[in-house]
Amino acid sequence: MIGEISIELPMDGKISCRFYLDECVIYNQFSAETHLIGGVGAEIFNVISKKSITRNQLLNYIRNIFIVEMDCDLETHMDNLLQEYQDLGLLVVSMNYSA
């Protein structure tokens, strides 16, 4: 069994996203909160609003878009953002297993 981390918007349709250039605004119907998200975070939602994606695919996608200085740990930054957004209920991170 091989596990893969999958990232997607919650399936219940309670998250609404609007995209504006390099920023996005997200409305969470559960919390009734509105979030302004920029940079890497906006790109994460841009991708997952179209389809679910694995963590590694997302990391590669983000690496290709953002020119990152060598000393910047993009992987850690992305994982921190994913954790923060998951805590806010804006996305779902789950482990998928395949044989």
Next chain:
Amino acid sequence: MKLAELPKNLIISHLKHGGLKLKIGAFNVCIYSPIDTVSEHLLVLYGDYDIVSDNDFIDFHTVVKSPSIIRRYFRPQVNFSFDGYFPFKPLPYTQASAMFEWGLNWCIANHSHQYLVIHAAVVERNGKAFIFPGNPGSGKSTLCAALVCNGWRLLSDELTLVSVVDGLVYPAPRPISLKNKSIEVIRALSPDAVIGSVVNNTAKGAIGHVRPPTESVKLASVPAMPAKLIFPKFLDGSKTILATLSKSRALLKLVENCFNYNILGVNGFNCVSDLVNDSDCFNLEYSSLNETLLLLTDLSD
């Protein structure tokens, strides 16, 4: 029939017995008040409004009167009530007309969820609605009065009503509330403007109301297409600066100025987003009204 076509004694009689029923934009309002300053306020500022027939549905039943007989003689006070509910503490009796306007604002802001209700002035020229959201002191009403005195159509100086169904801005033109120095500024800018009796020593200082133009009241059932979303800020001595605002930032700022965004839920979010998408968004810093009038008129051509 317009209010101005009714004899004064009949208007006062309606106000004292049963209520005067006026059509104010999309709302039918019944006003009961035995207070002379309220009847004078309505006579001076609401002459162009249609009287509603007895058979029509009334959206807001309002009462402006003294809380008790004793209070008529000892430090007299006035109360505003809506359907028997008192949303505010009593105010000094001399502030009755201002209290009516504040009370009606409260009624509309809290009971009109067919609209996204924004704390904003809104005017229209050449079919383009310019929306000016802002907190008290931002200068939105002064700017609104100046534009209206220069031929722009008044939709509202305080509450912008955006339909959650079609995204259009629906008018509720009412007297424009000016505070303190703004009263003299507008008197000087437009000597023909009709300004009602000034109410002094309110919590906001001196308040004067500008009568809405007849044409704006006549077009009170005609909605307008949103075109510009401008966040004004009056800064004494500043240059006139109109700076483009990103749509994402404008959306967040607009949310802060909505009365019922949370009540509307996702419909509120969609309505705010669509409004921002349909509008060019700006921050405006100004001190010179004349400069700003020219700038905004150019923008509406």
